[in-house]
Amino acid sequence: MTVRLDDAKVGDAVVAKSFPAITRAKLALYAGASGDHNPIHIDSDFAKKAGFPDVFSHGMLVMGLLGQAVTDAVSPDRLRAFSTRFVAITQLGAAIACEGTVAELFEADGERRARLALTARDETGDVKLAGEAIVAL
Structure with missing residues (x-):
């Protein structure tokens, strides 16, 4: 269960949003919108020749999902910083669950x-992205 950010304490969950499975259509739409037409993300034959079982998601697509989860929980005007680290490839068909817990409360400026502390995981629980956001209370 998530809590309101204004009432949150260290350890409280404040971000929780799930997204449906990543489809080929979603990859194609993201490629068009982002301009990232790397064939590893849209061409099955290319991905298989490169040693992968199939195409896989753009890392920035998953980062965008995590960003949306954050800004659905916290008004964008309260966001001071957002960063992520790519942990693992997100396979085609993965459903992504984004979570964020309060790691620290502090004063600045x-x-x-x-x-x-943020994570994006697939349906098996494997972490795909880890990151953090700094938000004004």
Whole structure:
């Protein structure tokens, strides 16, 4: 269960959003919108020749899902920083669950802030992205 950020304490979950499975259509739409037409993400034959079982998601697509989860939980005008680290490839068909917990409460530049520890996991629980966000309280 998530709590309101204004009432949150260290360890509280404040971000929780799930996304449906990543489809070939979603990869194609993302490639068109982003301009990233790397064949590893859209051409099955190319991906298989490179040693993968099939195409896989753009890392930035998964990062965008995590960013959406954060800004659905916290108003974008309260976001001070957002960063991620790519941990593992996100396979075609993966459903992504994004979570964020309060890791630290502190003051900076005259405002109360929270550092959120973020993860994006697939349906098996494998972490695909890890990151953090700094938000004003």
